[in-house]
Amino acid sequence: MLNEAIFKDGLKKLVNEFEDKGFKISQERAAQWYNYMKNMQDEEYKEKIDHVIKNSTYSPCMADILKASSRTEKKKNLLGWDD
Numbered sequence: 001m002l003n004e005a006i007f008k009d010g011l012k013k014l015v016n017e018f019e020d021k022g023f024k025i026s027q028e029r030a031a032q033w034y035n036y037m038k039n040m041q042d043e044e045y046k047e048k049i050d051h052v053i054k055n056s057t058y059s060p061c062m063a064d065i066l067k068a069s070s071r072t073e074k075k076k077n078l079l080g081w082d083d
Contacts, residue, residue, distance in 0.1 A: 010049040023059040044070045
C-alpha cells in the first residue's frame with residue numbers, strides 16, 4: 001500500500017514541475033488520486049512520477065500517472081505477481 005508521505009512528495013514534485021502549465025492539486029483532488037493509487041507499491045509510484053516528469057510536456061492528469069511505465073510494475077508482471 002502506498003505510503004501517504006511518499007504520495008504527497010510525488011504530488012509536490014508534479015506541482016514544482018508543472019504548476020506553470022496549470023497543474024493544481026486541491027485536497028479533494030489529492031484524496032481522489034490517492035484512492036486510485038493507494039494499492040501501488042511505493043517504488044512503483046515514485047518511478048511513475050519520475051517517468052511523467054521526464055516525458056510529459058503538459059500538465060499531467062491521473063491517467064498519465066496510472067499509465068506510466070515503471071520497472072517495478074514490469075517486474076511484477078514478469079513474475080506473475082498480483083496485488
